[in-house]
Amino acid sequence: MKRGNRDASHWNKSLRVALVLMTLTLLVLVSGCALRGNHNSTAGQSGQQATGQSTGTGSGASQGTGSNSAVQQVQSADQQVQDALSGMDSAQNDANSADTQSSQVSNIVP
Amino acid sequence: MKFSALLRSIPRHLLAVGMAASIALGGLGASTALAAPSVTTCTRTDVKCVIAFGDLRIDERTAALTRLNDRANFQVAAGHITTSQASAIQADVTSNKNGLAALKSKLDAETDAAAARQDARNIYVQFRIFAVVLPRDYHEIVLDIMTNVQAKMAGLEPKLQQAIANAPSSVQAQLNTLYSDYTAKVAAASTQITNANGLVSYFTPDNLNNNTATYRSNWLTFRSDILAGRADLRQAASDLHQMAQILKANSTTATPTPTA
Secondary structure (H helix, E strand, C coil): CHHHHHHHHHHHHHHHHHHHHHHHHHHHHHHHHHHHHHHHHHHHHHHHHHHHHHHCCCCCCCCCHHHHHHHHHHHHHHHHHHHHHHHHHHHHHHHHHHHHHHHHCCCCCC | CCHHHHHHHCCHHHHHHHHHHHHHHHHHHHHHHHCCCCCCCCCCCCHHHHHHHHHHHHHHHHHHHHHHHHHHHHHHHCCCCCHHHHHHHHHHHHHHHHHHHHHHHHHHCCCCHHHHHHHHHHHHHHHCHHHHHHHHHHHHHHHHHHHHHHHHHHHCHHHHHHHHHHCCHHHHHHHHHHHHHHHHHHHHHHHHHHHHHHHHCCCCHHHHHHCHHHHHHHHHHHHHHHHHHHHHHHHHHHHHHHHHHHHHHHCCCCCCCCCC
């Protein structure tokens, strides 16, 4: 009888420990998810801020991500245009050579 | 005998003849360098000679067309013209090569010298590869590049406006002046490109053969339109480059630099 009581109390104790461990694990999981959600919403907010700045007209002092993006696009287009101009020059050289050649052609058939 | 004494002993008229000969020979050298390749002479009934001459002329034109095709492909690979723009050139190359190949077959089969001569004449008159096709198509490549550059520059205008609006107030006046010139030049280039494109279809072998004076006049207009359009694009590109430099230099500044 005494031994039966001792077994029951041992099981009770183990069950409590298991419950506490499960509760702790759940808590850790829930807080982890909450933190991640919070982080995402902060990133979303900063993204919105950047978009807002890029579409706004802004003053001279405004130098946010949006305006920098416009500057970067201008710089990239500048490089592309410079490259295209060199292509245009090379094509014009070909055209000039064709013009020169056309003036030198003889139409005489022997 | 000293050289000066020797010089004095030569009669003056001999010196004059020598100098004239030197000038004449020098001129001959220069004119030989600039002259067209020498033309073969065939006897009246020599069919083979005429065929060989014609085949050579056809080969020269076929090689030149292949080079045109290569140059169009080069510009596509460099991203300066689209495959669709190049396909118009390539189609013209193929059509002319096929026409020349058919003429070569006809020429090679001729047994009469007069008929062979007519075929050889047709290499020039019907195809006009060097006189019409190549100058026109090479200029079309230039026009295609100009069209693409102009479109890119026009499409950039809203971004430039945005970047200028966000720039420090100290540089906005300078940027706006450049921007104003930029838009004017981009618009002017568009007009020149449209005018030049409108003339392209006139440049055909038929028009060169039958309306030579108008052809020549249109060709001069066509070339000057391209020249003016290129100058406009160059100026616009210079404006753009200056704006990009100013924007870059001021893009990291948190506050505008006060003007003196």
